[in-house]
Amino acid sequence: MSSEENTMPQVALTIENGIARILIDHPERHNAMTFGMWQQLAQHFETIAQAPEVRVVVLSGAGGRAFVSGADISEFEHLRDSAEQVQRYEDTAQLALNAIAACERPVIAAIEGICMGGGLGLAGAADLRYANRSARFRMPAARLGVGYSLHGVQRLVQLIGQANTADIFYTARIFDAPEALRLNFIHAFHEDGEFHAAIERVAATIAGNAPLPIRAAKLALRTLSAGHAIDAAAAHAIEHAVQACFDSADYREGRSAFLEKRPPAFKGQ
Numbered sequence: 001m002s003s004e005e006n007t008m009p010q011v012a013l014t015i016e017n018g019i020a021r022i023l024i025d026h027p028e029r030h031n032a033m034t035f036g037m038w039q040q041l042a043q044h045f046e047t048i049a050q051a052p053e054v055r056v057v058v059l060s061g062a063g064g065r066a067f068v069s070g071a072d073i074s075e076f077e078h079l080r081d082s083a084e085q086v087q088r089y090e091d092t093a094q095l096a097l098n099a100i101a102a103c104e105r106p107v108i109a110a111i112e113g114i115c116m117g118g119g120l121g122l123a124g125a126a127d128l129r130y131a132n133r134s135a136r137f138r139m140p141a142a143r144l145g146v147g148y149s150l151h152g153v154q155r156l157v158q159l160i161g162q163a164n165t166a167d168i169f170y171t172a173r174i175f176d177a178p179e180a181l182r183l184n185f186i187h188a189f190h191e192d193g194e195f196h197a198a199i200e201r202v203a204a205t206i207a208g209n210a211p212l213p214i215r216a217a218k219l220a221l222r223t224l225s226a227g228h229a230i231d232a233a234a235a236h237a238i239e240h241a242v243q244a245c246f247d248s249a250d251y252r253e254g255r256s257a258f259l260e261k262r263p264p265a266f267k268g269q
Contacts, residue, residue: 009072011040013047018055018207020048020105027063030114032072033122038093045099052268055207055214057103058199059126060110067109070117070140090149093118097151100125101222104215106206110199111135111186117146120185124155127218129186130202132195135177137185142172158225160185210250211268216241 009026022044024031033041048054061067071093100107100122109126111119116138123129139156141148148169156165160183168175177189190198206214219241223234245251250266257264 009034009037011037011044013044015048015051015054018053019203020051020054020057022057022059023062024060024068025062026072027061027065029072029074030066030069031061031063031119032069033093033118034072034075035089035092038096042092042096042099045096045103048103048105054105055209055211055268056203057105057107058110058203059100059107059122060199061112064112066114066119067111067135068116068119068122069114070119073144094149094151097121097125104218105211106214106218108199108203108206110195112195116140117144121152121155124152124159124185127221128202130195130199131177131180131186131189132192133177133189134192135180135189136174137168137176137180138172138174139168140172142169208263208266210245210248210254210264210266212241212245212248212250216245
């Protein structure tokens with residue numbers, strides 16, 4: 001029996017040098033998400049929220065062949081066989097996706113290989129998406145008879161537009177990394193042999209930057225993406241986050257480092 005066949009489905013979290021790494025680990029099913037894995041994913045983002053040392057989150061799939069291939073269909077017969085079960089499953093998955101989108105730190109989706117169905121939704125909840133050239137994307141719901149939530153469709157529309165979303169849903173076709181870039185679903189793709197190094201460079205760059213301005217920018221971006229008028233409370237929260245940057249020791253450090261022509265050492269304070 002291979003090591004992949006011995007792997008229990010899980011979502012693993014490690015934190016080192018300001019980078020939280022979340023690994024979707026179910027390689028024998030191309031990292032298909034089980035109900036328990038959705039729960040673990042949400043729990044890990046709760047842990048990250050309480051870890052001030054985290055500057056950036058990298059979300060990836062184990063095994064090198066897949067990011068996430070979607071939900072684990074083998075569970076559907078006993079976990080999504082009634083309206084109540086379907087609703088419970090959808091609520092659990094949505095909780096995890098919302099946790100990704102709401103994370104104060106930038107979240108990078110490192111898409112290697114297969115990214116389909118729920119994998120598209122999972123990557124779409126991240127802030128930044130990078131793929132390797134061999135990545136393949138698909139929304140196969142129409143081939144499986146599976147309905148897709150309003151929130152999931154909304155995120156895709158925000159990223160790639162209504163017309164492109166209609167295309168990938170209605171046809172359920174496979175598209176490659178260059179087309180994913182053209183559709184604006186990913187920010188860039190890298191040759192397979194260069195992919196991991198490229199992800200590490202991006203993560204290290206973000207981890208080395210001042211975290212307070214990044215949090216302020218993410219708060220503003222998240223507010224704008226909601227698609228409705230910005231109320232006074234939201235505007236005040238963003239203003240407060242921006243002012244916190246100017247009141248911080250990091251602001252003074254950034255100015256000193258610039259004048260002294262040295263790399264800044266930001267502490268998030």
